[in-house]
Amino acid sequence: MKFERYGIGIAKGLRVTFKHLFRRPVTVQYPEQKLHMSRRIRGNELIWDKDKCTGCATCAKTCPQGVIQVITSVDAVENKYVVEKFEVDTGYCISCGLCIEACPYEALYMGYAYERAKYRREDVIQTNEQLLPSADRLRSGYMYPEIAAQLPRQTLLLERITEEEE
Amino acid sequence: MLINYGYIGLFILAAIAFTIVMLLLPAIFRLVGINPRKPNPIKNATYECGMETIGRSWVQFNFRYYFYALMFIALDVMVVFIYPWAAELRKLGYFGLMAVLIFVFVVVVGYLYAWRKRVLEWK
Amino acid sequence: MMIFNPDPSSVRQMPTLAPDWPGGFWWHWLLFTVIIIAFVLLLVMGYIWLERRAMGRMQARLGPNRAGPFGLLQPVADALKVMLKEDIVPVNADKIVHLLAPIIAFAPVLIIFAVVPFANGALLADLNIGIVFVVAISSISTLGVFMAGWGSSNKYSLLGAMRNVASVVSYEIPVVLSIAGVVLITGSLSMNQIVLAQEIPFILLQPLGFLIFFIGGCAEINRSPFDLLEADSEIVAGFHTEYSGMKFAMFYLVEYAEALVISALITTLFLGGWRGPILPPWLWFLVKVMVVFFVMVWTRTTLPRVRIDQLMALAWKFLFPLALLNLFITGIEILAWPTAIAWLIPVNIAVMVILVLLWSKLFKLGWGRVEV
Amino acid sequence: MEVTGKSKYIYSDSELDRSEGQIIETLKAQSQQPLADPDAWLDEEIDRNILLTTVDAVFDWARRYSVWPAMFAPACCAFEMICMAASRFDLSRFGMEIFRASPRQADLMLCAGTMTWKMAPQLKRIYEQMAEPKWVIAMGACAISGGIFRSSYAVVPGYNRIIPVDVYVPGCPPRPEAVLHGIRMLHRKIAEGHVNIELNPLKAKQERLKDT
Amino acid sequence: MSIALEHYLILATVLFSIGLYGALAKRSAIVILMSIELMLNAVNIAMIAFSRYIVPLMLTGQVFAIFIIVVAAAEAAVGLAITMAIYRRRETIDTTEINLMKW
Amino acid sequence: MTLKTEPFVLNVGPQHPSTHGVFRMRATLDGEVVVDIEPIFGYLHRGIEKLAEERTYTGVIPLTDRLDYLSSMANNLGYCLAVEKLAGIPVPERAQYIRVIMAELQRIASHLIAVGAFLNDCGAFMTPIVYMIREREKILDLFDMVCGQRLTYNYMRPGGVSQEIPDEFLPALDKFLKQMPGWIDEYDQLLKENEILLARSKGVGTLSQELAISISASGPVLRGSGIKWDIRRADPYSIYERFEFDIPTGTVGDCYDRYRVRVEEMRQSLRILEQARQQIPGGEFRSKVPHLIRPPVGETYAHIEAPKGELGFYLVSDNSIAPYRCHVRAPSLLNVTALRDLMIGWKIADLILIFGSMDICMGEIDR
Amino acid sequence: MGVTIAFWILAVAAILGALGVVLLRNVFRAALSLVLCFLAVAGLYVTLSADFLAAVQILVYVGAIAVLIILAIMLTRDVQRGSPGNRLQLPAFIVAALFLAIVAFAIFQTSWQLAELPPPAPTTSDLAFRLLGDGGFILPLEIAPVLLLAAIIGAIVLVREK
Ligand code: SF4
Ligand code: SF4
Ligand code: SF4
Numbered sequence A: 001m002k003f004e005r006y007g008i009g010i011a012k013g014l015r016v017t018f019k020h021l022f023r024r025p026v027t028v029q030y031p032e033q034k035l036h037m038s039r040r041i042r043g044n045e046l047i048w049d050k051d052k053c054t055g056c057a058t059c060a061k062t063c064p065q066g067v068i069q070v071i072t073s074v075d076a077v078e079n080k081y082v083v084e085k086f087e088v089d090t091g092y093c094i095s096c097g098l099c100i101e102a103c104p105y106e107a108l109y110m111g112y113a114y115e116r117a118k119y120r121r122e123d124v125i126q127t128n129e130q131l132l133p134s135a136d137r138l139r140s141g142y143m144y145p146e147i148a149a150q151l152p153r154q155t156l157l158l159e160r161i162t163e164e165e166e
Numbered sequence B: 001m002l003i004n005y006g007y008i009g010l011f012i013l014a015a016i017a018f019t020i021v022m023l024l025l026p027a028i029f030r031l032v033g034i035n036p037r038k039p040n041p042i043k044n045a046t047y048e049c050g051m052e053t054i055g056r057s058w059v060q061f062n063f064r065y066y067f068y069a070l071m072f073i074a075l076d077v078m079v080v081f082i083y084p085w086a087a088e089l090r091k092l093g094y095f096g097l098m099a100v101l102i103f104v105f106v107v108v109v110g111y112l113y114a115w116r117k118r119v120l121e122w123k
Numbered sequence C: 001m002m003i004f005n006p007d008p009s010s011v012r013q014m015p016t017l018a019p020d021w022p023g024g025f026w027w028h029w030l031l032f033t034v035i036i037i038a039f040v041l042l043l044v045m046g047y048i049w050l051e052r053r054a055m056g057r058m059q060a061r062l063g064p065n066r067a068g069p070f071g072l073l074q075p076v077a078d079a080l081k082v083m084l085k086e087d088i089v090p091v092n093a094d095k096i097v098h099l100l101a102p103i104i105a106f107a108p109v110l111i112i113f114a115v116v117p118f119a120n121g122a123l124l125a126d127l128n129i130g131i132v133f134v135v136a137i138s139s140i141s142t143l144g145v146f147m148a149g150w151g152s153s154n155k156y157s158l159l160g161a162m163r164n165v166a167s168v169v170s171y172e173i174p175v176v177l178s179i180a181g182v183v184l185i186t187g188s189l190s191m192n193q194i195v196l197a198q199e200i201p202f203i204l205l206q207p208l209g210f211l212i213f214f215i216g217g218c219a220e221i222n223r224s225p226f227d228l229l230e231a232d233s234e235i236v237a238g239f240h241t242e243y244s245g246m247k248f249a250m251f252y253l254v255e256y257a258e259a260l261v262i263s264a265l266i267t268t269l270f271l272g273g274w275r276g277p278i279l280p281p282w283l284w285f286l287v288k289v290m291v292v293f294f295v296m297v298w299t300r301t302t303l304p305r306v307r308i309d310q311l312m313a314l315a316w317k318f319l320f321p322l323a324l325l326n327l328f329i330t331g332i333e334i335l336a337w338p339t340a341i342a343w344l345i346p347v348n349i350a351v352m353v354i355l356v357l358l359w360s361k362l363f364k365l366g367w368g369r370v371e372v
Numbered sequence D: 001m002e003v004t005g006k007s008k009y010i011y012s013d014s015e016l017d018r019s020e021g022q023i024i025e026t027l028k029a030q031s032q033q034p035l036a037d038p039d040a041w042l043d044e045e046i047d048r049n050i051l052l053t054t055v056d057a058v059f060d061w062a063r064r065y066s067v068w069p070a071m072f073a074p075a076c077c078a079f080e081m082i083c084m085a086a087s088r089f090d091l092s093r094f095g096m097e098i099f100r101a102s103p104r105q106a107d108l109m110l111c112a113g114t115m116t117w118k119m120a121p122q123l124k125r126i127y128e129q130m131a132e133p134k135w136v137i138a139m140g141a142c143a144i145s146g147g148i149f150r151s152s153y154a155v156v157p158g159y160n161r162i163i164p165v166d167v168y169v170p171g172c173p174p175r176p177e178a179v180l181h182g183i184r185m186l187h188r189k190i191a192e193g194h195v196n197i198e199l200n201p202l203k204a205k206q207e208r209l210k211d212t
Numbered sequence E: 001m002s003i004a005l006e007h008y009l010i011l012a013t014v015l016f017s018i019g020l021y022g023a024l025a026k027r028s029a030i031v032i033l034m035s036i037e038l039m040l041n042a043v044n045i046a047m048i049a050f051s052r053y054i055v056p057l058m059l060t061g062q063v064f065a066i067f068i069i070v071v072a073a074a075e076a077a078v079g080l081a082i083t084m085a086i087y088r089r090r091e092t093i094d095t096t097e098i099n100l101m102k103w
Numbered sequence F: 001m002t003l004k005t006e007p008f009v010l011n012v013g014p015q016h017p018s019t020h021g022v023f024r025m026r027a028t029l030d031g032e033v034v035v036d037i038e039p040i041f042g043y044l045h046r047g048i049e050k051l052a053e054e055r056t057y058t059g060v061i062p063l064t065d066r067l068d069y070l071s072s073m074a075n076n077l078g079y080c081l082a083v084e085k086l087a088g089i090p091v092p093e094r095a096q097y098i099r100v101i102m103a104e105l106q107r108i109a110s111h112l113i114a115v116g117a118f119l120n121d122c123g124a125f126m127t128p129i130v131y132m133i134r135e136r137e138k139i140l141d142l143f144d145m146v147c148g149q150r151l152t153y154n155y156m157r158p159g160g161v162s163q164e165i166p167d168e169f170l171p172a173l174d175k176f177l178k179q180m181p182g183w184i185d186e187y188d189q190l191l192k193e194n195e196i197l198l199a200r201s202k203g204v205g206t207l208s209q210e211l212a213i214s215i216s217a218s219g220p221v222l223r224g225s226g227i228k229w230d231i232r233r234a235d236p237y238s239i240y241e242r243f244e245f246d247i248p249t250g251t252v253g254d255c256y257d258r259y260r261v262r263v264e265e266m267r268q269s270l271r272i273l274e275q276a277r278q279q280i281p282g283g284e285f286r287s288k289v290p291h292l293i294r295p296p297v298g299e300t301y302a303h304i305e306a307p308k309g310e311l312g313f314y315l316v317s318d319n320s321i322a323p324y325r326c327h328v329r330a331p332s333l334l335n336v337t338a339l340r341d342l343m344i345g346w347k348i349a350d351l352i353l354i355f356g357s358m359d360i361c362m363g364e365i366d367r
Numbered sequence G: 001m002g003v004t005i006a007f008w009i010l011a012v013a014a015i016l017g018a019l020g021v022v023l024l025r026n027v028f029r030a031a032l033s034l035v036l037c038f039l040a041v042a043g044l045y046v047t048l049s050a051d052f053l054a055a056v057q058i059l060v061y062v063g064a065i066a067v068l069i070i071l072a073i074m075l076t077r078d079v080q081r082g083s084p085g086n087r088l089q090l091p092a093f094i095v096a097a098l099f100l101a102i103v104a105f106a107i108f109q110t111s112w113q114l115a116e117l118p119p120p121a122p123t124t125s126d127l128a129f130r131l132l133g134d135g136g137f138i139l140p141l142e143i144a145p146v147l148l149l150a151a152i153i154g155a156i157v158l159v160r161e162k
Helices: A008-021 A058-062 A098-102 A145-150 A161-165 B002-032 B064-116 C024-058 C074-083 C095-115 C130-152 C155-186 C191-196 C207-220 C245-270 C281-302 C308-336 C344-365 D013-030 D050-064 D077-085 D120-129 D141-145 D176-193 D201-211 E005-025 E029-053 E060-090 F048-052 F061-065 F072-087 F093-121 F127-147 F169-192 F195-201 F209-214 F220-224 F255-279 F331-336 F339-343 F348-358 F362-366 G002-023 G027-047 G051-076 G089-109 G123-132 G138-159
Strands: A046-048 A068-075 A080-089 A108-110 A125-127 D108-112 D135-139 D167-169 F008-012 F024-030 F033-040 F298-306 F309-317 F325-329
Touching (some): A008 C024, A008 F169, A008 F195, A046 A080, B002 C024, B002 C074, B002 C095, B002 G027, B064 C155, B064 C308, B064 E060, B064 G051, B064 G138, C024 C074, C024 C095, C024 C245, C024 C281, C074 C245, C074 D050, C095 C130, C095 C245, C095 G027, C130 C155, C130 C191, C130 C245, C130 G027, C155 C308, C155 F008, C155 G051, C191 C245, C207 C245, C207 C308, C308 C344, C308 F195, D013 D120, D050 D176, D077 D135, D077 D176, D077 F127, D108 D120, D135 D141, D141 D167, E005 E029, E005 G002, E005 G027, E029 G027, E060 G051, E060 G123, E060 G138, F008 F348, F024 F348, F061 F072, F072 F093, F072 F309, F093 F127, F093 F169, F093 F255, F093 F348, F127 F169, F169 F255, F195 F255, F195 F348, F209 F220, F220 F255, F220 F309, F255 F348, F309 F331, F331 F362, F339 F348, G002 G027
Parallel strands (some): D135 D167
Antiparallel strands (some): A068 A080, A080 A125
16 A cells, blocks of 8 residues: 555545534435425326226327226217226336326326335235325326426425425 | 452453353243244355355465464564563663664564565565 | 372462452452443443444434434344344354354453453453453454354355454554553553553654554454455455354444444553543543544544555554554653653654654655555 | 366356256246235234233334345346435434345345346345345335336246245335335334244244244 | 462373373374474473462563463464475375375 | 465355446455456346337337436437437437436436445445435436436437426526536545555556457446547537537546546536536427337447447337337446456455446346 | 362363364364463463463464464365374373373472462563563573574475465
């Protein structure tokens, strides 16, 4: 080992770490404090607007994974498709958002939630009603600027908004 | 003086006993059934990054280690003389200083020899 | 039975183990044994906590804060959990050695504290060869580590164990020589005498000795830049790769207990031990130990790890010659000016700076093929 | 020192390859169906006496706050795992920053990434070599179902083919918060699942004997 | 019953005999070296015991013991070095297999 | 006389703390010294190229995200360039700028990880990587804002990008550009001159120019050896010829040089970002592209300077909605071929260090 | 009293350790039992009021010589062979036993000229004076490093690669 700089390099490094001792940690205490997610967050679930959906299955066809399963029957009276089963295996979905881009009737949204861990494999699969929007299943603004505008502003580490909010 | 060593001796026993008790605790827990124990052949095999070990595990090492140990042993013996000397230098005076200087010098010759012969290096 | 019927003239005054402390021998022993063991364990837990918290802060995060207030119970949780883990003994292992290793690694570290003066007069016993005792006992721990590496019959373990032996073998000498510098000034090997002699903390009188001791001590216990033997990024977990449960916890404890030993030694030898105004001695001791440990954590957070050959070169080609020089310079000073000590402070600091700079220069120039 | 030729290895490469292939094929044949989720505790009512419950509570507390993850990070999700351990999300708050490189000392296998069949035997081995009690979190789509690579010939469709998974965290990759949520669910499982106090050690011992 | 000089001497003799046996009867060079260390240790005990019981103020025995330790260290270093040198050539340290004349 | 030391075979990996994924090195050691090393990979072979053949041209983009998962944006860009070249799709001006901004941000993010991981491999207990991840986190926030994911962006599309950048993006970018140089300086203070790091990495794992060229290395690994080769200059794609920037090179080609080159490249990327930020025009973010792209029969190769080196996509079209063949020229794979030559003769500790300095991403090597 | 107990314990430990060295088949374990013997002997030194020597015993024997021996074991791969006896086992045993008997006999027959004085309490300073002071063992002291030097050079020459 050479001591070209007589330990000055080491001293400089030590100064940097020492300075950090007095800086505010950037940590978010997750379960108590939560960051505002990106307005376009692609959370790990899909949200499906049953009323708008026509059962055209474009989403199912676009999905590179084949995650979406749409089973429809024909309603002869109203001359349209009735969605019998709309199933998304979120354990399989890669949140790529292509289905949302593809849906011609704006019936499919990415979810805003991300805390969707489950104890069982089956629970990860979502069917029909489980896909509908609700109070704790907000829609994300991915591909939907109007929705994005209503969502809270994203917390940026750059700006450290958390600090002010506390 | 010996009384101090009595304390120390008993303390040594206590320390060893304490260590053994600490190690025995899990064994007791296991008897009670709190600690799990489910051995199986894979679990008891050697860990090597998830692979099966290739070759024997008794690694044979390079002889280079020996030189360090060798120098160490010589210098360690030197230290044996240095400590009483250091404790009593004030009374021993310059004569003692000279004596140990010569002593150390001779050993250091060996050290320099080792250095010159580049055995204190890893090639 | 002639053997056991010795000549009456040979029956001499053996010093009896009579009580010399109010309460008698056994009480004295029991009390302080319990105190020391409890103290060491508590302090080690405190260390673990301190390290994780301080390191967290230095890395701009928080560190453990869920288990108990400020995460203070984190080490307790760890200890309990580890105790509840399954104990695995690999089939290939040398089972007896595998079992004995943690004991042999841990017990000596505990034993060292028997002679550390936590307050005026070492608690349990003030040995008049105190510091040699410490040095001697601490060399046993190495054996425990080596046994662990050997007994596991795992390549990484063996590599780690070899590295440990190599580093201990190299750093023992500079460390011991730098201690001898302190002994020169005090003229006594007793730990308590060393503290008593420190009107001025020896860090000022022996700056070079302190530097060598700090670096060498860290290297010997494999801390901060010298943690090669369990270098995560190289040889998995080093010598304790195959250890789980309580046995692993022992090694984990050893790691911190050794750090405690080194900080206690630094405190005693160079920082004036328990001496200090106002506060009670044991508190001073504690504060100093913690400060030393904090410096260790600090360097650990900042510095990269050295390589094994650099580790050895540093010991043999840098620290050892300096330690010898320091020893003899101190010796001459002691003989020339047996009493006037205070004005040696600037001289010694200057000597340190000059020696270190000079040696670094030589080191750089590759004198005697020093470069590695 | 010169070492030349193939003789330097104890086994030849082709031998190693063949044995590896065999191991993988066997494992593949065994792993056609997912393993059952260890979720019995969700329904189960365990009644214990008071003493044991207190002891249990303490033990569970200790286990909960000292879950040391094993480093197991094959693919992309690993970086979210690392981010989770870094300053912004700081895994260490839960006492989890001690990533153990050796599975012997780890409690939790955070499966972060795609598992290929080539890697599967190692996964199984590492999992087996972890000391009890141990948990597994499947992080990301790949770990749950093979994710984007499910249809690939090389990829294991979900870790639960090989090892039992305790918590599934969907996402590709799941955000660090999502994994933290998964970890908190694991905490709950540890607390409520009462890892193991075998109330009847004798019986347990007999069962153990029967197993071996 | 108090411990006297004879106790230490007998102990030293026992250790020495064990070392002697090991040095004569073992095949591994390293074990032979270890046995020799044992013998040296036994001598040390005797030395110090003599010093303690016969000339307690002179410490001559202790000084001797220190020198014996020096010799033991040197002996171990060189002995093991020879062992290793032989091992390097002959791939064995079995003393019965080492036939120096046929090197 | 050579030592009759038994060669001792050690598996480093596949599951090893510092192999950056599942890479396995079968190392033959003599004591601590590496005498032979055999890299074994394939532990992350996920069949990306094969999977690409059964997906639509747009559907392949998520796959490219997972190639080099530390620089997904760059992968997206490279793939989209290839498709555009194949199908002759024009890209609007604004989209070009957005793409450049994203690609350069991604380069910084990727280098942050590379440098951090390298320093971590040196054994600087977590600190550098934790700091660098903190900075990377800031970049990820920007990406997250734009496309809603932190790692697998799936942002670029043939003919542009998937969505317009949100309003708050550019102010945030400004802020980032203002702060980032300071942070880089801080990292330099932390370890640039550290004696231990210098001793560990200078002269270690020297990649000679000839070797670098003959293995067709690229990226910082090549530039570390002192060769001024950067696709952004040598074969400008997108709009890179409009920007001013330097190509930092090393001198010796050792680990330290590679590390420095990466740090300097971050500075250069900031320069490009600065210029792109100034010049970004308004307009469309995506040209009109049919939902399912059907390029004419033919083949094409497009390459970009990804953070790790030359990333190329070779596409063959048979006029269907899916590529007939998609091949990826992965920079890591070619760089890693130098491994054996670099490592022999060094110690285990250096082995990890050299490996770290190559900045390897297994997703890309095994594909 | 305490000394008596300590003596017996340590003596038994020392003899067990020594027996381990010659009887254990695994060389590594034999080395460990040698360490046990060394430690017990150090304890015996303490009962003989030779405290400094006890520390030296641990420092040099356990800290250095034992490490050297273990290293040698590692380096020569001797473990696999175990530690078999040679053909001389029985004669060796007889020789050792005879030696033991003769010396024991001599010990009991001699009437030792025991001194009456208790040993000096701290031995370190006395040792220092005996070694380095006037009329001390200064000549042997200066010869000792020469021995060490010879050992260093000899060992290096023996083991070094050409
Ligand atoms: S594409 Fe939209 S409308 Fe059609 S089935 Fe899917 S969700 Fe319904
Ligand atoms: S997000 Fe992607 S993978 Fe998930 S359902 Fe939509 S298209 Fe399929
Ligand atoms: S789940 Fe997604 S991010 Fe995670 S490993 Fe699989 S492809 Fe990569």
